[in-house]
């Protein structure tokens with residue numbers, strides 16, 4: 190089986206899939222598409238992923254777009270270690286935490302959304318950055334409460350082992366630091382993020398350790 194991940198070192202959605210691939214112990218090659226240069230909209234890449242977004246995972250010639258679909262595919266085909274708890278209510282809560290990031294935070298800070306604010310809506314850079322910080326802040330405030338309620342050890346979003354929720358938290362925390370978000374009111378998220386980043390699967394997935402990181 191050949192696994193090829195189409196991504197970009199600083200894409201937080203691709204970062205999620207790198208963490209999941211590492212946790213599952215799967216070898217993969219990477220193909221970088223420079224987002225700031227618009228390479229995600231090149232014809233050759235659009236032929237693979239019509240959305241023109243990264244990541245996309247190619248497995249033996251089949252292309253899977255969308256990070257959550259990719260990670261669920263990995264979970265189904267490589268069940269160990271599990272990324273979801275066994276009990277249905279616990280699974281639902283872990284999914285809900287991941288979706289706070291995937292649906293309610295990340296899309297509002299995506300490059301094409303920010304470029305629309307900058308271009309069509311003529312917003313100056315400080316307003317664009319304020320927009321990003323606002324949506325990360327409000328989503329993270331809710332996630333902080335959920336993590337305080339459900340983390341068993343202060344080192345994981347849910348319970349005491351790595352789940353899908355952790356895979357979605359860490360890259361979004363990276364974005365939050367990149368955009369200068371105030372994190373003082375989010376002690377549970379800060380502690381969980383710091384603990385997770387020490388784990389080898391997370392450490393190997395950081396943007397700074399990817400082959401396409403600028404020198």
Ligand SMILES: N[C@@H](CCC(=O)N[C@@H](CS)C(=O)NCC(=O)O)C(=O)O
Nearest residue numbers: 200201202242243255256299300301
């Ligand atoms: N919901 C998608 C989001 C993918 C996404 O927005 N990727 C960003 C990078 S994190 C991207 O490709 N942006 C390019 C653009 O906005 O033109 C997923 O989870 O895979």
